[in-house]
Amino acid sequence: MDTLTFQNTLEFARQLDAEDPLASYRNEFHFPQVNGKDVIYFTGNSLGLQPKRTKQFVDEVMDDWKNLAVEGHFYADKPWWDYHERLADGLSKVVGAKPEEISVMNTLTVNLHLLMVSFYRPTEKRYKILCEEKAFPSDQYMLQSQARFHGFNPDDAIIEVKKRKGEHSWRTEDVVNAIQENGEEIALVLIGGLNYYNGQVFDMKAITEVGKSVGAMVGWDLAHAVGNVKLELHDWGADFAAWCSYKYMNSGPGNASGIFIHENHLGKQDIPRFEGWWGTKKETRFLMLPQFDPIETADAWQLSNPPILSLAPYLASLELFEEVGMDQLIQKREKIVSYLEFVLHEIDKEVESTFEIITPEDRGCQLSVFLHGEGRELFDYLMKNGVITDWREPNVIRLAPTPFYCSFEDMYRFGQILKQGILKN
CATH class of the missing domain: 3.90.1150.10 (Aspartate Aminotransferase, domain 1)
Structure with missing residues (x-):
């Protein structure tokens, strides 16, 4: 209209x-109420409202815990040991990926740090990180600490693409130019796909393409984009992405984070990665073998068994996304x-x-x-x-x-x- x-x-x-x-x-x-009426709720970009069906999903886990205790890992209607796998298909449709490129674990900044173990591999010549000016503070702290961890001065290692004077949003050509001008030094492009402050959606396809063309890894923080805008992570060729689930995904305060890892990086034994037992193949996980045997999906990046009481609300919300x-x-x-x-x-x-x-x-x-x-x-x-x-x-x-x-x-x-x-x- x-x-x-x-x-x-x-x-x-x-x-x-x-x-x-x-x-x-x-x-x-x-809906919360004020003066006896449902509120007009404009903060789904910070915390989504609770779906009414969430309680049923959480109660199911609580009942299984009560009635089955440890046996719930294998004998619940939704066994806990593979509970997280139920989220992969629904999330793949939301972010434009293949189910094997998706996993759910930890929280957002934790996951970005873990993903940078794999995808920020600086060298003496190629060590810089390109991001947007005044990224979300947690991203700023993360990038600064990663630069220092690798022995670099953040003031030198981090390239911030600024908005033009007097303008409130970024121009795609300025991001592209910054990547091209610094291409030989950039190890990683990592930008918030939708800026938390001004609400701008970056041209993720174009930025990913130019980032890859100069030999950099490209990742996206999709905290404000997932469940909100059209995403085609697989087709765009992004190396990785991560997002929280409590904004437009309505999974509850501080809840679990989703990750995307492009299939080009899956199934590799030698990729740099912090590892834990929930990333090992299911067939050998409980044999307690001394060597890590990675799952050939994004689940290889999981460290510990997932928090089922957190995943239950996420699964409830994904059911709504599946319907609509x-x-x-x-x-x-x-x-x-x-x-x-x-x-x-x-x-x-x-x-x-x-x-x-x-x-x-x-x-x-x-x-x-x-x-x-x-x-x-x-x-x-x-x-x-x-x-x-x-x-x-x-x-x-x-x-x-x-x-x-x-x-x-x-x-x-x-x-x-x-x-x-x-x-x-």
Whole structure:
């Protein structure tokens, strides 16, 4: 639908909801309440809502633990020793991979460190890491510590691609040029596929291609991209990727991380890797052999037996993704984000404040908005009136209308509350 046909009315928003094929999935999630009403939830980019079916999956594990104890590893309906394998097929469809290229283990930064053991192999000449300016702090700390661990000064070893002066997003040509200009020195390109602050989706295909062309390894932090945007990791030829599962994947706070390792790196005995017994072949795992015998899939990077109580919510959420599919989620995402953008512009016309959307057209389901002339008081007003959003200093709010559970009526009502908050202040 062309934004020119949008209307900032409750009736029109309800019409869009009536036409939405995913509208019923809103009832699949638990909503916090403020003032006795479901909140307008804009922070799925930080922590997704809990699917109602999650409890059933967790209770099943708890019952198996109660009734079977250690025998649950092999005799539960979903035996624990291969529980993680049930996530691979669903995740492969979400990230555009083959199931054997997927595993689930640990948490995001832990996994990125482990993957860098394999894919950041600096030499005296080729030792630099290219990333985006002001990457998510955990990534910055990780890259700095990896450089120091290998004996390099982070100020020299890390190349940060900056935004142009006065611009709020990166230009693909600047990333490409930086890779090409430093190609002989770059060992690794590692970028957040969707920037947490401005909501920009990088051209992962183009950046991966140019990174590989200069002989670098290419990896992606997909924390804000997985379950949100179209990914084709296998076809793009990325060497590796990792993501958390608690944002758009709705698996619960601090939950397990997924990894992708391209099939070109699978089945190799001699690849540098930190190893543990859950990465050994299932056929020999319990023989307690003295030598590591790697599984010929991404599971070879697993160290320890997986946390089943953490994987159960992840499996519950993946069932929802399996039912809906990424194509439908992306279709609704594009429409609901466009409607939110329209509502913001309409409210902007009615108040003296000026909204500046700093998220470019290459985006997922997040709009980052400068509220010029407004301060923290407006954010506090929104929260007290049932709008759960995210504040970033000095005056940016991040709005993520997740397609699984956000409605078009939410977008309209948010606009009205935002207007009231501005006029009140």
